[in-house]
Amino acid sequence: GYKVLVSLDFGTTNLAELELARSYKMKTVVIDHHYVGEIENNADIFINPWDDESVFGGGRLCTSGLTYIILDSYKPLRQRQAAFPSDELLALATLGTICDVVPLEGLNRCLAKKGLLALAQSKSPGIRALREICDIEDVLSYDVAFRIGPAINAAGRMKTGDLAFKLLTATNSEMAYKIAGQLIDLNEERKSEVLRILETAETTVFKKDELPDGIVVWAEEFSIGVVGIVAQRLVERFRKPAAVFGKTLDGAFGGSLRTVEGVSIINILNELRPILIRGGGHAMAGGCLVRPEDMEEFARAFDAKCKEKIGTKIFEPAFDADLEIRLDDISVELVQGLRALEPFGAANPVPRFLLRNLKIGDIKRLRDEHLFLTVSNGELVYPAVLWRLRNHEHIQIGDTVDTTCTPYINKQGKVQLSVEGIRKKT
Structure with missing residues (x-):
C-alpha cells in the first residue's frame, strides 16, 4: 500500500485525517499556506509560512511557491524531475502565486517576475495550447489572473480537477489542444453558473x-x-x-x-x-x-x-488614484510603459489614474456581465468598461463624471479604459 501522504494547499487544520493516515503507518507531509493560529499540526513534516518555526515567515508564500522552492532546492528531487525542468516548475508556481492573490512583494514578486517570462517561454504543450487559444503573446499578470488561471480552475469548479492535471502534464500538442478547448468551454459554463447563482443571491439579499x-x-x-x-x-x-x-x-x-x-x-x-x-x-x-x-x-x-x-465603518467603493491626468495623456505608449512595473496583483496594483469632467456618450451591457460606455472630453472619445457591473443606477447618457481608471490595450490593439470608480458631477 501507500507509504506517504502528501497534502498540498490544505491539511493545516485536518488533524483527524492526518491521524487516520498515521494509524495506517503512513508518513504525512503537509505543505500549506492557510492560517495556523493555535493549532499544533500532527504531520511528520509540516511546512507553512504562518508557522512560527517556518523559515518562510510572514505568511506570504502560497502553496505553489512553497512547493517550487522545495522541489528546486532539494537535489535528490531535482535529479528525478527531468520531465519538469526548473523553468517549467517556475511557470507553474507563477500560475498559483498570481491566481491565489498573495502579496506580490519580496520573494513572491521575484517568483512572479521571473515566472511570467518562464510562462512566455514555456515548452509545455498545455500552456502553449491555452496561450494560443486565448490569443496571448506576451504573458502579463492580467493574462494569468483573468484568462489562463480561470480556464485551468474551471476544471475543478465545474467537472474534475483531473482535466487540468492532464493539460499541464500533456506531452503532445494534439492532446493539449483538445483538453484546452474543453477547459475554455467549461469556463464559459462557469461564467453562466456564477451569473445564475449571483442573481438568486442578490434577490435573497434585497428581500x-x-x-x-x-x-x-x-x-x-x-x-x-x-x-x-x-x-x-x-x-x-x-x-x-x-x-x-x-x-x-x-x-x-x-x-x-x-x-x-x-x-x-x-x-x-x-x-x-x-x-x-x-x-x-x-x-x-x-x-x-x-x-x-x-x-x-x-x-x-x-x-x-x-x-x-x-462597527460604524462604511466601506465605500474606492475612488483613489495614483495620478491625475488628462484624456489626451492616454496612449498606447503609456500603456506599454506601465508594463515595466509588472507583475501587478495584490500589494502591487496596476496604476490607477484620475480623469475629470468626462461626458458619457453611450451605455450598454457587455455579454450581460459588464457595463460598456464611452467617455469624451469633447475632442477625444474612449471606450470604457465597468467590469462585473451590469447596471449603475447613478449615471446615464449625457452625464458629466470623474472617473478612476486604468488604460489597457484591447484585442483590437486599441486603448480602452478599465473603470474602477465613477462619480457624477453635481
Whole structure:
C-alpha cells in the first residue's frame, strides 16, 4: 500500500485525517499556506509560512511557491524531475502565486517576475495550447489572473480537477489542444453558473428588511465549485463580508467566505468554530462546512460577528488614484510603459489614474456581465468598461463624471479604459 501522504494547499487544520493516515503507518507531509493560529499540526513534516518555526515567515508564500522552492532546492528531487525542468516548475508556481492573490512583494514578486517570462517561454504543450487559444503573446499578470488561471480552475469548479492535471502534464500538442478547448468551454459554463447563482443571491439579499453586516446565502442547488466567486461578487456589490453555501455530497453545506479589508475571515471562523463541522482559511478568504440544521444559527452568528468588527465603518467603493491626468495623456505608449512595473496583483496594483469632467456618450451591457460606455472630453472619445457591473443606477447618457481608471490595450490593439470608480458631477 501507500507509504506517504502528501497534502498540498490544505491539511493545516485536518488533524483527524492526518491521524487516520498515521494509524495506517503512513508518513504525512503537509505543505500549506492557510492560517495556523493555535493549532499544533500532527504531520511528520509540516511546512507553512504562518508557522512560527517556518523559515518562510510572514505568511506570504502560497502553496505553489512553497512547493517550487522545495522541489528546486532539494537535489535528490531535482535529479528525478527531468520531465519538469526548473523553468517549467517556475511557470507553474507563477500560475498559483498570481491566481491565489498573495502579496506580490519580496520573494513572491521575484517568483512572479521571473515566472511570467518562464510562462512566455514555456515548452509545455498545455500552456502553449491555452496561450494560443486565448490569443496571448506576451504573458502579463492580467493574462494569468483573468484568462489562463480561470480556464485551468474551471476544471475543478465545474467537472474534475483531473482535466487540468492532464493539460499541464500533456506531452503532445494534439492532446493539449483538445483538453484546452474543453477547459475554455467549461469556463464559459462557469461564467453562466456564477451569473445564475449571483442573481438568486442578490434577490435573497434585497428581500431582507435591511442589509446585514455579514451576508449569508445558501441553497442546495448552488454549485460548490463557484460559491467562492459568488461570495466575492457579493462583497464587491454590497461592500460587506459574504458567505455563500451549496450542498455537498455528504449532505452538509460547504461555504466559501470573502471579506472587506480590516475584517478577518479566519478570526471570525475561529470564533464560530462550535457551529462548524470544520473550517479554515486566512484573513481575506476561507471555507467551512456547516450542518443543515445549523445554517440559520450560522447566519445569525456570522452577521453578529461582522457587525461587532465593522462597527460604524462604511466601506465605500474606492475612488483613489495614483495620478491625475488628462484624456489626451492616454496612449498606447503609456500603456506599454506601465508594463515595466509588472507583475501587478495584490500589494502591487496596476496604476490607477484620475480623469475629470468626462461626458458619457453611450451605455450598454457587455455579454450581460459588464457595463460598456464611452467617455469624451469633447475632442477625444474612449471606450470604457465597468467590469462585473451590469447596471449603475447613478449615471446615464449625457452625464458629466470623474472617473478612476486604468488604460489597457484591447484585442483590437486599441486603448480602452478599465473603470474602477465613477462619480457624477453635481
